[in-house]
Amino acid sequence: MANLTLVQAINLALIQEMERDDRVIILGEDVGVNGGVFRVTEGLHKRFGAKRVVDTPLAESGIIGTSIGLAMAGLRPVPEIQFDGFLGPAYDQICSHAARMRTRTRGALTVPLTVRVPVGGGIHAPELHSDSPESIYIHTPGLKVVMPSSPYDAKGLLISAIRDPDPVMFFEPKRIYRAFREEVPEDEYTLPLGKARVVCDGEDMTMVSWGASVVQCMQAIERSGRRIELIDLRTLYPFDMDCVETSVKKTGRCVIVHEAPKTCGFGAEIAARIMERCFLHLEAPVQRVTGFDTIMPYYKLELDYLPDADRIARAIEETAAY
Amino acid sequence: MPIKTVLTTTINRVSILDEHGHFDAELGNGLIPDADLVRLYEHMCSCRQLDEVAFKLQRSGRMGTYPQNMGQEAASLGAAYVLNRDDWLVTCYRENCGLFWRGVPVESILLHWMGDERGNAMSREHFATPIAVPIGTQMLHATGLAWASKYRGEKRIACTFFGDGATSEGDFHEAMNFAANLDIPVVFCCQNNGWAISVPGKIQCSAPTVAQRATAYGMDTIQCDGNDLFAVVYCFRRAVEIARSTGRPSFIEAVTYRLGDHTTADDARRYRDQAEVDAWRGRDPIIRIRKHLVEKSLWSDAKEQELLARVEREVAAAVERAETIPAPPRTDFFDSMYAEIPPDLLLQRTTMQTHGIGQDPSQIDGAVIELPAKSNH
Numbered sequence: 001m002a003n004l005t006l007v008q009a010i011n012l013a014l015i016q017e018m019e020r021d022d023r024v025i026i027l028g029e030d031v032g033v034n035g036g037v038f039r040v041t042e043g044l045h046k047r048f049g050a051k052r053v054v055d056t057p058l059a060e061s062g063i064i065g066t067s068i069g070l071a072m073a074g075l076r077p078v079p080e081i082q083f084d085g086f087l088g089p090a091y092d093q094i095c096s097h098a099a100r101m102r103t104r105t106r107g108a109l110t111v112p113l114t115v116r117v118p119v120g121g122g123i124h125a126p127e128l129h130s131d132s133p134e135s136i137y138i139h140t141p142g143l144k145v146v147m148p149s150s151p152y153d154a155k156g157l158l159i160s161a162i163r164d165p166d167p168v169m170f171f172e173p174k175r176i177y178r179a180f181r182e183e184v185p186e187d188e189y190t191l192p193l194g195k196a197r198v199v200c201d202g203e204d205m206t207m208v209s210w211g212a213s214v215v216q217c218m219q220a221i222e223r224s225g226r227r228i229e230l231i232d233l234r235t236l237y238p239f240d241m242d243c244v245e246t247s248v249k250k251t252g253r254c255v256i257v258h259e260a261p262k263t264c265g266f267g268a269e270i271a272a273r274i275m276e277r278c279f280l281h282l283e284a285p286v287q288r289v290t291g292f293d294t295i296m297p298y299y300k301l302e303l304d305y306l307p308d309a310d311r312i313a314r315a316i317e318e319t320a321a322y
Numbered sequence: 323m324p325i326k327t328v329l330t331t332t333i334n335r336v337s338i339l340d341e342h343g344h345f346d347a348e349l350g351n352g353l354i355p356d357a358d359l360v361r362l363y364e365h366m367c368s369c370r371q372l373d374e375v376a377f378k379l380q381r382s383g384r385m386g387t388y389p390q391n392m393g394q395e396a397a398s399l400g401a402a403y404v405l406n407r408d409d410w411l412v413t414c415y416r417e418n419c420g421l422f423w424r425g426v427p428v429e430s431i432l433l434h435w436m437g438d439e440r441g442n443a444m445s446r447e448h449f450a451t452p453i454a455v456p457i458g459t460q461m462l463h464a465t466g467l468a469w470a471s472k473y474r475g476e477k478r479i480a481c482t483f484f485g486d487g488a489t490s491e492g493d494f495h496e497a498m499n500f501a502a503n504l505d506i507p508v509v510f511c512c513q514n515n516g517w518a519i520s521v522p523g524k525i526q527c528s529a530p531t532v533a534q535r536a537t538a539y540g541m542d543t544i545q546c547d548g549n550d551l552f553a554v555v556y557c558f559r560r561a562v563e564i565a566r567s568t569g570r571p572s573f574i575e576a577v578t579y580r581l582g583d584h585t586t587a588d589d590a591r592r593y594r595d596q597a598e599v600d601a602w603r604g605r606d607p608i609i610r611i612r613k614h615l616v617e618k619s620l621w622s623d624a625k626e627q628e629l630l631a632r633v634e635r636e637v638a639a640a641v642e643r644a645e646t647i648p649a650p651p652r653t654d655f656f657d658s659m660y661a662e663i664p665p666d667l668l669l670q671r672t673t674m675q676t677h678g679i680g681q682d683p684s685q686i687d688g689a690v691i692e693l694p695a696k697s698n699h
Binding site: 029030032033034035037055056057058059060061062085086088089124125126127128129255262263285287288289290291292293294295297298299300301302304305307311314315318319322 | 386387434435436437438439455456457459487488490491492493518519520521525526587588592593649650652654655656659666667670671674675676677678679680685
């Protein structure tokens with residue numbers, strides 16, 4: 001075991017997968033000599049060489065488009081898009097091609113690529129460096145979407161993503177890149193995509209979240225003194241509705257928390273599924289604590305935008321009192 | 323003849339005041355009047371002072387990530403000097419000096435990097451678009467802005483700046499292709515500073531010049547020593563003349579160097595040699611203008627001391643203004659979203675909540691919902 005940050009856990013997963021499988025290559029802006037702007041790929045260029053850890057031209061569409069080609073030819077590319085806000089130019093390649101290739105060719109050509117993207121706010125970053133666009137990709141059939149909230153999960157989920165036969169968007173919450181450490185096995189392990197993690201058990205209420213917001217949820221739960229079952233979805237597509245259903249049928253109350261804007265945020269889908277599966281078990285309306293339907297503000301006001309323990313605690317109390 | 327040459331091309335490079343102080347009188351004489359040259363020099367020094375102060379502010383936790391412009395003052399300044407004040411200036415984030423010449427206040431730039439959107443609230447009269455963070459995207463806006471001038475029969479043109487990294491993005495090619503094929507008067511200026519964060523220029527362009535890329539789109543193109551204010555002014559005069567007299571776009575590759583890190587979040591020592599940085603320090607655009615001014619007896623140690631004291635005072639005053647401006651109200655980020663705020667967004671703004679019960683106190687008995695004071699913003 002090693003006591004690792006989320007950055008170090010991802011770095012270790014990349015090293016182990018590259019050692020295990022020479023089809024795995026890394027490409028992106030500044031991922032090579034510089035080791036990535038967050039140092040996630042630190043040391044990999046030296047270790048595996050410029051052939052497998054490639055500093056590309058500055059072109060997100062190019063990075064993903066060529067990765068699709070590499071993947072269709074049988075490699076396992078792990079491209080990095082440097083920040084959430086720079087996904088724009090890559091959108092066409094991800095959604096028009098990566099997501100559709102298996103279907104279009106009836107499986108003759110597939111795209112086993114894993115797109116790593118630092119995501120979310122809370123690090124005092126400039127404009128377009130703090131967005132939470134996961135819903136756009138969850139809403140694109142053909143993609144899998146993962147967002148870990150801990151070093152242990154990050155390592156196991158990334159290895160599963162790389163080995164997955166379909167394209168995976170792997171969102172890394174940059175707010176917790178170095179916020180805490182966790183014991184992470186140095187040996188190889190995988191965690192299944194599509195399985196949630198019950199962070200803590202509880203009878204009074206269910207809370208569903210993912211990514212960096214899980215930390216805020218834990219703070220709010222601790223403060224409330226209530227027995228709240230916190231579910232970290234970990235994989236946002238395919239998502240573990242069975243886990244949510246079991247919990248909500250037990251508790252009858254549910255609060256969903258995410259950083260992304262409210263409208264068409266993934267919380268809306270979870271809430272609708274709860275209506276479908278648990279309606280007769282509900283004691284209170286399902287609540288969402290989310291970012292607002294605004295542009296993510298520059299960092300002076302970002303903490304007013306992001307769901308924090310106070311806002312979550314208020315939703316807990318109102319949901320409990322309903 | 324089965325094979326014949328259908329195109330040969332040349333790329334010219336302009337250098338007027340070189341790093342050793344050699345001045346080409348034929349091209350340089352009369353290019354910039356003495357009084358203007360002194361003012362331009364003062365602007366570069368002011369911009370450099372801001373960079374040094376901003377770096378310290380970031381290191382002491384008083385400002386977020388900041389991209390220094392150090393070493394690249396000449397290109398945007400030369401452009402802003404040549405352009406009319408109502409020509410569009412469409413920049414990314416290393417064109418502070420040109421924006422200051424336009425009259426954009428120093429505190430606006432500071433506010434932007436202090437995480438305050440109000441730093442982007444430029445006056446319409448500056449004819450400048452806000453600092454573009456995604457790479458190369460602003461180039462298309464320049465093409466559109468100039469297109470609108472053409473549509474209206476106005477003489478206003480647009481000038482856009484971008485780095486060598488941007489030349490790899492699709493938008494770079496699309497912007498130039500539109501402008502060339504639809505006859506739109508844009509001046510495209512690539513500040514080729516050799517590095518896109520850690521990635522060297524040869525990864526972006528393996529041709530010997532970036533300038534030759536414009537040839538492929540059928541537009542006039544030229545390269546200049548981007549640290550030579552005279553060469554920059556010469557090339558922009560030429561490009562602006564092309565734009566105004568023919569309505570055609572053209573391209574300038576200003577070869578320069580990023581003396582600082584990409585931003586304060588970067589450490590360039592990880593990927594580039596100090597010897598390279600030292601060599602470029604000797605080519606600093608500010609040093610050569612100062613020497614030139616001294617040679618022409620337009621400058622003295624006393625004037626230099628006076629200037630440095632003045633820019634120190636002015637930048638310090640701008641920092642104070644930026645730091646003492648009251649924080650925006652919590653609801654600020656709702657207020658510029660739409661011309662008229664939609665009802666649901668107004669509810670979010672009023673309650674600062676996104677959960678149904680919290681937004682509607684009537685749904686819960688005994689709930690005390692504190693409504694934030696409505697801002698006047």
